Amino acid sequence: MLAVEKRIIDEMWKELAILKDMMDGLEVHVQDQMQVVGSVSTDEVKTHYAEMQAQVAKLAEKPGELTKSKSDLRKHKAGESDVELHADLSKEEIRQHKKTRKASRKKAREKDALVQQQRDTVLAGAFGSGVLVPVSGS
Numbered sequence: 449m450l451a452v453e454k455r456i457i458d459e460m461w462k463e464l465a466i467l468k469d470m471m472d473g474l475e476v477h478v479q480d481q482m483q484v485v486g487s488v489s490t491d492e493v494k495t496h497y498a499e500m501q502a503q504v505a506k507l508a509e510k511p512g513e514l515t516k517s518k519s520d521l522r523k524h525k526a527g528e529s530d531v532e533l534h535a536d537l538s539k540e541e542i543r544q545h546k547k548t549r550k551a552s553r554k555k556a557r558e559k560d561a562l563v564q565q566q567r568d569t570v571l572a573g574a575f576g577s578g579v580l581v582p583v584s585g586s
Contacts, residue, residue, distance in 0.1 A: 462538050466545060467504050473553060474500075480560065 478493060 458538060462542060464504070464507055465542065467507075469546070469549065471501060471504055473549060476553075477556070 475497065478497060482493070
């Protein structure tokens with residue numbers, strides 16, 4: 449029973465790390481979108497983001513439910529090799545998730561750059577100058 453509980457705790461920590469990474473990615477995305485939008489009121493978005501951040505922090509601070517260190521899992525003799533194998537598998541899954549997320553962010557940046565280029569082209573055509581004038585700092 450102890451090994452099963454440790455696996456559950458390890459999975460919870462892995463999911464928490466993924467949630468934190470996703471929140472960081474969301475923050476970057478929201479900041480980028482706010483720069484594109486410009487002077488639109490962003491108080492509601494900031495409030496919602498702060499609430500989500502508080503919820504993730506609250507999950508991380510629950511005492512007694514989660515072990516603070518993976519090394520604590522490896523100190524127990526019962527099922528030691530199983531726990532270490534599971535920890536290594538989790539690390540590989542986390543690496544794969546990070547790699548996928550990085551590729552996704554790169555693709556989103558490229559898409560945003562293309563959209564911005566199209567906007568710049570439309571604006572330049574609207575003014576009839578034929579010269580592309582970037583609207584934003586990108």
